Amino acid sequence: QVQLVESGGGLVQAGGSLRLSCAASGRTFSSTAMAWFRQAPGKEREVVAAISWSGASTYYADSVKGRFTISRDNAKNTVYLQMNSLTPEDASVYYCAAAGVVGTHVNEYHYWGQGTQVAVSS
Numbered sequence: 001q002v003q004l005v006e007s008g009g010g011l012v013q014a015g016g017s018l019r020l021s022c023a024a025s026g027r028t029f030s031s032t033a034m035a036w037f038r039q040a041p042g043k044e045r046e047v048v049a050a051i052s053w054s055g056a057s058t059y060y061a062d063s064v065k066g067r068f069t070i071s072r073d074n075a076k077n078t079v080y081l082q083m084n085s086l087t088p089e090d091a092s093v094y095y096c097a098a099a100g101v102v103g104t105h106v107n108e109y110h111y112w113g114q115g116t117q118v119a120v121s122s
Contacts, residue, residue, distance in 0.1 A: 002026040002111040004096045009116030012086055016120075020081040022096030022113055033102040034072060034079040035059075035109060038092035038118075045095070047104040049081060057102060064090070083118070091120045 008020040020036065035050035049070035050059040058070055064083075072079040079096060094116050097109035 002032060002098045004098060004111055004113035006094065006096045006113040006116040009094060009118045011119040011121060014087055014120055014122050016086055017082070017084045018086065018118060020083065020094055020096075020116060020118075022079045022081075024077045024079070024096075024098065032098045033100065034070075035097045035099070035103070036070060036079075036081045037095045037097055037106065037109075038090075039095065039115075040092040043092075045106050047106075048094070050102045050104060051079065052102050059102060059104060086118075086120045088120045088122050091118055093117050 003025040005023045006020060008018060010018060012018050033052050036048040037045050038048050039045040048061055048064055049068055051070045051072055055072050060068060067085045069082040096113040098111040099109040
């Protein structure tokens with residue numbers, strides 16, 4: 001139904017920025033809520049940000065609020081996560097996910113990308 005491919009991860013210095021992209025294939029993107037999750041080794045996957053199908057509604061985890069921005073361009077079938085003021089605590093594998101409605105729990109999302117690694121050096 002929906003295929004998701006993340007890109008844009010890499011190594012960045014603390015205080016730096018990265019923009020992650022998630023390219024979606026399939027014909028339901030514009031009607032699909034999207035989210036970014038992250039999972040560090042030994043930790044549970046946690047929601048970072050989510051966005052409604054229209055882009056009108058967004059959610060941010062408290063830990064990233066004010067630093068990260070989620071956006072989407074339905075015409076390009078792409079969702080973005082702009083990450084600013086990165087800290088070592090942000091280092092993780094970041095996953096793009098799709099669901100029918102906006103949610104904050106892993107189980108609410110049915111489609112996942114392969115993940116992209118974000119490393120932050122101090």
